[in-house]
Amino acid sequence: MNTIGVIFDLDGVIVDTAKYHFLAWKKLADTLGFEFTESHNELLKGVSRVRSLEILLDIGKVHISDNEKQEYLISKNEDYLSYITKMGPEEILPGASNLLDNLDALRIDYVLGSASKNAPLILKQVGLYNRFKGIVDGNSVSKAKPDPEVFLIGAKKLGLKPQNCVVFEDAIAGVEAANAAKMISIGIGDAQTLNRAHYNFNDLTELPEGFFQELLTEKV
Numbered sequence: 001m002n003t004i005g006v007i008f009d010l011d012g013v014i015v016d017t018a019k020y021h022f023l024a025w026k027k028l029a030d031t032l033g034f035e036f037t038e039s040h041n042e043l044l045k046g047v048s049r050v051r052s053l054e055i056l057l058d059i060g061k062v063h064i065s066d067n068e069k070q071e072y073l074i075s076k077n078e079d080y081l082s083y084i085t086k087m088g089p090e091e092i093l094p095g096a097s098n099l100l101d102n103l104d105a106l107r108i109d110y111v112l113g114s115a116s117k118n119a120p121l122i123l124k125q126v127g128l129y130n131r132f133k134g135i136v137d138g139n140s141v142s143k144a145k146p147d148p149e150v151f152l153i154g155a156k157k158l159g160l161k162p163q164n165c166v167v168f169e170d171a172i173a174g175v176e177a178a179n180a181a182k183m184i185s186i187g188i189g190d191a192q193t194l195n196r197a198h199y200n201f202n203d204l205t206e207l208p209e210g211f212f213q214e215l216l217t218e219k220v
Ligand code: BG6
Pocket: 010, 011, 021, 044, 045, 046, 047, 048, 049, 052, 077, 114, 115, 116, 117, 118, 119, 138, 171
């Protein structure tokens, strides 16, 4: 077994589902009668579904009952599902498949560590479900990112100490969760936004050749 393992966030690292979350949340905001912009949508990245609704309602300064909240959570997810059930392998982000191939070649195990309750469905849609050694998703955690729980469960699935786990994340909350777990954090996206990450790349194609070999040498 290798001395390092990898934990991948899903949305924004392996697939670009933020656009579908945006369309579904925007439809709800339209129904409630306020504007929801792409920059508002940034605030929801990496955040759980329930927390996302709270942030959205704050943006619109809307107060609704708990029952209505439950109804809106269901209808938002139904809209979101109408998009993701049409996804296919062409929606895998650049560099992701190549990276998984490289990890396989190096015999480095990898698991998923996502806040999404739809993660298994999305992975099946894009044909990557069977490649992961384990899946930790929004159904398996009680505390959302930036709490490290999701990644600590991932480390257990890998059978590795947290400090030997490498996390790929596109959200501030996710980088914070990885750092809180004492893992090696890699920010994918804007380096300024993700300035707490140990390493930064604009996307997965930018990962230098030999990156994991170097980490392995350090960890032996
Ligand atoms: C995260 C996304 O991966 O999953 C968030 O970045 C989303 O935007 C969260 O709110 C929960 O997703 P889902 O699929 O359970 O509604």
